[in-house]
Structures are given as C-alpha cells and as structure tokens.
Amino acid sequence: AQTVTQSQPEMSVQEAETVTLSCTYDTSENNYYLFWYKQPPSRQMILVIRQEAYKQQNATENRFSVNFQKAAKSFSLKISDSQLGDTAMYFCAFMKRGSNTGKLIFGQGTTLQVKP
Amino acid sequence: DGGITQSPKYLFRKEGQNVTLSCEQNLNHDAMYWYRQDPGQGLRLIYYSQIVNDFQKGDIAEGYSVSREKKESFPLTVTSAQKNPTAFYLCASKQLAGNTDTQYFGPGTRLTVL
Numbered sequence: 001a002q003t004v005t006q007s008q009p010e011m012s013v014q015e016a017e018t019v020t021l022s023c024t025y026d027t028s029e030n031n032y033y034l035f036w037y038k039q040p041p042s043r044q045m046i047l048v049i050r051q052e053a054y055k056q057q058n059a060t061e062n063r064f065s066v067n068f069q070k071a072a073k074s075f076s077l078k079i080s081d082s083q084l085g086d087t088a089m090y091f092c093a094f095m096k097r098g099s100n101t102g103k104l105i106f107g108q109g110t111t112l113q114v115k116p
Numbered sequence: 117d118g119g120i121t122q123s124p125k126y127l128f129r130k131e132g133q134n135v136t137l138s139c140e141q142n143l144n145h146d147a148m149y150w151y152r153q154d155p156g157q158g159l160r161l162i163y164y165s166q167i168v169n170d171f172q173k174g175d176i177a178e179g180y181s182v183s184r185e186k187k188e189s190f191p192l193t194v195t196s197a198q199k200n201p202t203a204f205y206l207c208a209s210k211q212l213a214g215n216t217d218t219q220y221f222g223p224g225t226r227l228t229v230l
Contacts, residue, residue: 009156033217045206045221091158095217101172102147102210104219106158 002027004094006107013082014115020067021077021110023092031097034068034075035104040088048090051075053097079112087114119143120222122207127227129194129201137192137225139207146212148190149219152176153204162205165190166212194227202229 003026013019025034036048051059051068058066063080079086092107120141129135139148147166151159161174165184179198184190190209194201204226208219 004158035218037221042223043204043226044223045208047218047220050218097217099217100166101164102149102166102212102217102219103161103164103174104149104159104208106160108156108158 002029002094002096002105004092004105004107006090006092006110008110009108010111010113012113012115013079015082015084017082018078018080019082019112021079021090021092021112023075023077023107025073025075025092025094025105025107027073027094027096029096033095033097034066035093035095036064036066036075036077037091037093038086038088039091039109040085045091049077082114084114084116086112088112120207120209120220122205122222122225124225125223127225129227129229131229132196134193134195135227137194137205137207137227139190139192139222140188141190141207141209141222142188143209143211143220144187145209145220146187147210148184149208149210150174150180150182150190150192151206151208153206153224159206162192201227203227 032053034051067076094105123138149164150162163182165171181193207222210219
C-alpha cells in the first residue's frame with residue numbers, strides 16, 4: 001500500500017522569502033503522479049503543481065517548483081517570493097498512473113503561515 | 117462557469133438522523149469521489165464512482181451510502197450508523213480518458229452533529 005508523509009505540521013515564512021515544504025512517499029509502483037494541493041482558509045482545495053514520475057524534469061508553475069527525487073521517494077515544494085495569499089494548508093498526494101480507481105493518497109498536510 | 121458545487125456549505129445533524137450532502141459537476145467528468153477531512157489526518161476516501169449506476173467503497177465507507185443516477189451528480193448520505201460524522205466533506209471529479217489524472221475539488225460541506 002502507498003503512504004504519503006509530511007513531517008512538518010506547521011511552518012512559517014516572511015513575505016518575499018522562500019520556503020520549502022517536505023513530502024516523502026512509499027510505493028512499489030514505478031509509474032505514478034505526485035501532486036501538491038493548497039487549501040486556504042476558504043477550505044477550497046486548489047491544485048498547485050503536478051509531477052509525472054517518468055519525467056526527470058522537475059515541474060514548475062510560476063513561483064512554485066518541486067524537487068522530485070524518485071530514488072529517495074521525496075517530493076518537496078518550493079515557494080519563492082512568498083506572498084500573504086500563500087497562507088494555507090498544503091497537501092502532498094500520490095496517484096498510481098493508469099489507476100482504474102483514480103484514488104489519491106494524501107499526506108497529513110502542512111500549515112504554512114506567511115508573515116508580513 | 118464549469119466547476120463542482122457542493123451544498124449545503126454547513127449542515128447540522130441530530131443524533132440518529134440521516135443527512136444527504138449534494139455534489140454536482142458540469143465538467144463532463146466520468147469519475148467522482150467523496151473524501152472526508154479530519155484535523156491532522158489529511159483526506160480519506162469514502163466512496164468513488166467511475167460510471168453512472170456504479171460505485172465502489174473507499175477506505176472508510178462504513179456508515180455512508182452514495183448513488184450515481186446521473187453523470188453530473190454524486191450525493192453522499194451520512195447514515196445514523198456513522199459513529200463520528202462531524203467532519204469536513206469534499207467532493208471531487210476527474211476525467212478518466214487521456215492524460216488527465218488531476219482531480220478537481222468542490223468547496224466542501226462542514227457537517228456537525230449536535
């Protein structure tokens with residue numbers, strides 16, 4: 001069974017600085033997807049970034065980028081130039097590629113506070 | 117506007133009552149999902165459906181029931197058999213065909229048992 005672990009329950013960062021959120025996962029699968037979702041105080045889950053395991057290049061989306069280390073089963077999220085609107089809970093998630101269920105396995109979440 | 121809607125936003129239930137949470141999507145997605153979110157535990161899958169009139173249990177299906185009579189709709193009933201139903205419930209959907217493995221979420225329903 002797959003598991004996803006986020007070892008940092010809470011983090012804080014000053015506005016305009018850079019912060020990295022950690023995520024590790026355990027799987028015997030070779031083909032899969034990894035996701036970072038953001039849940040702001042409104043509680044709407046928003047996709048931040050998506051990585052396909054067969055791609056070596058790390059995904060980037062504007063100020064958000066990942067460091068995907070497949071051998072180490074690590075998938076960290078870097079937020080550059082942090083903004084107050086980045087304050088949210090962040091979830092790392094795993095999905096087996098080609099899964100007939102499309103089931104997402106979530107980590108416990110990291111609460112990020114961006115301070116002015 | 118394409119998206120997923122959930123209603124109501126807040127729901128209060130008395131002990132012993134069944135309540136139904138609504139989830140509707142106009143994204144033409146095949147698959148729909150229900151997750152439960154508790155503090156410190158992330159999201160856990162309750163039920164999912166990949167096609168009309170078919171659905172499967174997730175990891176924590178006990179005390180819940182669903183139906184999928186239309187592609188757009190996937191209501192969740194929290195029955196009196198669910199011992200600790202107070203939680204935040206999220207509905208999601210995704211397309212099954214093609215390289216589109218991303219799930220999109222609705223705004224959620226907060227259920228509180230009085």
